[in-house]
Amino acid sequence: MFENLTTRLSRVLDSIRGQGRLTEDQINAAARELRMALLEADVALPVVKDFIEQIKQKALGVEITQSLTPGQEFLRLVQRQLTETLGGSAEPLNLRQQPPAIILMAGLQGSGKTTTTGKLALLLKEREKKKVMVVSCDVYRPAAIEQLRIVSGNVGVDFFGSEVGQDPVSIAKAALAEAKKQYADVLIVDTAGRTTVDAAMMQEIAALHEALQPVETLFVVDSMTGQDAAKTARAFADVLPLTGVILTKVDGDARGGAALSVRQVTGRPIKFIGVGEKSDKLEVFHPDRIATRILGQGDMLGLIEETARKVDQDKAQKFAEKLKKTKRFDLEDFREQMMQVQNMGSMASLLEKLPGGAQMQAQLQNVNADKQVQRTIAIINSMTHQERKFPDLIKASRKRRIAAGSGVEVQEINKLMRQFETTRDMMKKVASGGMGKLMRGLAGRLPPGMMPRR
Incomplete structure (x- = not known):
């Protein structure tokens, strides 16, 4: 990013x-x-x-x-x-009103509006514990309605059906009535997009806004369009009382022009950014954290929050207790840590949240880190239970068998064992109370104020 x-x-x-x-x-x-x-x-x-x-x-x-x-x-x-x-500071959604709070999604065709509707619904459901309903008012493309139905099913939120040819305002009003019956906390309304800004689209979405009086009107825009993103956002802001912007495809934006322009040009805050295709790849936009990431200082708070959400806390606690008690770290543990890393998402998204992550990414630009993690897990899966528990048993003949079983060369087994030994040494230091020393080593790489005070 x-x-x-x-x-x-x-x-x-x-x-x-x-x-x-x-x-x-x-x-x-x-x-x-x-x-x-x-x-x-x-x-x-x-x-x-x-x-x-x-x-x-x-x-x-x-x-x-x-x-x-x-x-x-x-x-x-x-x-x-x-x-x-x-933008200075993060600006959360304003959902403090009599349910259902209505969120109107606006934007051009191809900006990722329907996918983002699903992502936002999942975020509100999981993090805010809201009961969410979604509806599509895009009556021009049958695929748009079907896409939202599938997306809503994938994220587990209610979907209000609509059909091509219906009046968008009538659909929205019927969806609102149903949302009230179902005691939904939030109703997200996905609107029709066009390939360019045109009068008919603006008139239609203005009519929807007038009929619904949404508490949030969010403009969804593709960050990879750069300055054009800011210009399009301003065109929408001239017609609609936008309350915020969602930047999509930020993970593919190497430049960053849209993020730096939209807030200043429109006067509206960026509230969320899309950082991947999966349904959980929508992040709250924190200007201070993005600034440190742009300057190569990482986003440790974001990484900590993501870890808290995605890492199995029970497994992590059991591992910590085992390490403290036995001071042993074996290949079973190593595999479990690799699987936890997989659950966190792509290695690129993790690296960019670390101080100096941009430099690490540059060094690994020809290496598929995610594939390496998968390969590591596959190799360990080819070992016997005894070999995982007692790695020192793995000598030449066993390496050849494991290599054949996992479809790799013996050199890959040697490489994995070296990585494991390095990790095991580090874990031993942690188990022996060496965490303070490790943290002091990291201190020089963290942005000012990130290290905890004694």
């Missing part, structure tokens, strides 16, 4: 990070490089101009010149300005 922008900004900031003092020439040179990086990321020109002007004013003022560590202070300044440009 935003790899190109991260690489360019990191180069600029690395060039001045260690400076004892910053001259006006250095600040101006850095500002020019920042400007080029933002323009290459397809950020809207007015946004770039305002961003650079703010950076220069603050960097040339008392804030930097009187700092004892001007290089680090410049980095913090850029981070704060990025956070401000992205």
Whole structure:
């Protein structure tokens, strides 16, 4: 996510990070490089101009010149300005009204609106414990109605049926009446899209808004369209009282122009971002966390939250107790950890949340990390129970049998065993009270304020 922008900004900031003092020439040179990086990321020109002007004013003022560590202070300044440009702080959905709270989804055809409707329904169901109903008012494409029916079934929320040729406002009113009967907390209304902004579409969605008076009107836009995303969002904002934006396909957006432009151009907050095709790949948009990710400092809070949601807590607790009691870590445990990693999602999405993750991704660009995890599990599955419990038994003849059983070369078995031994050594340190030492080693890589206070 935003790899190109991260690489360019990191180069600029690395060039001045260690400076004892910053001259006006250095600040101006850095500002020019920042400007080029933002323009290459397809950020809207007015946004770039305002961003650079703010950076220069603050960097040339008392804030930097009187700092004892001007290089680090410049980095913090850029981070704060990025956070401000992205919206300052997360803005949650406003669902504080008499149920059902109505959410109207707007956007162009192909933006991922129907898929996002399902993702949002799942998020509200699982994290907010809401009873959700969805309805499609796209009466022009039979596939759109069927798609939402399938998506709603996959995420386990109620679906209100509609048909091609029906009046969209009539569908919406009937869905609202049914949502009230079913005591739904939230009704999400998926609307028709077009390939371009046109008067007929705007008139129809304005009529839907007038009839429903939704508490949230969310504009769904493909982040990979860059500046065009901001322009389209502004066109919708001129007709509809938008309350927020959802950026889709952010995981495929190497530039980041849409994220940096939409908030400033529309004045509406980005509330969610889509970071993958699966139904659970919708994240709350936290401007401060995205800013640290853009600057290559990761998103440890996001990683912790994702871990809490997706890792089997009972298994994790049992493993921790076993490790503390026996101080043993075997290949059964190793496989279990690999399977937990698989449940977390793609390795790329995990790496980008770690400090320095962008550099790690660059080093692994020719390596399919997800495939490596699957291969590791397959190899361990080819071992006997005894071999998993007592890895030191695995010598040459056993390696050949395991390689044949898992369809790999013996070299792959040797590589896995080296990885296992490294992990086992680390686990022994943790079991012996070495967690503090490990955390201190990480401290230098974490953003300011991320390490817990003693």
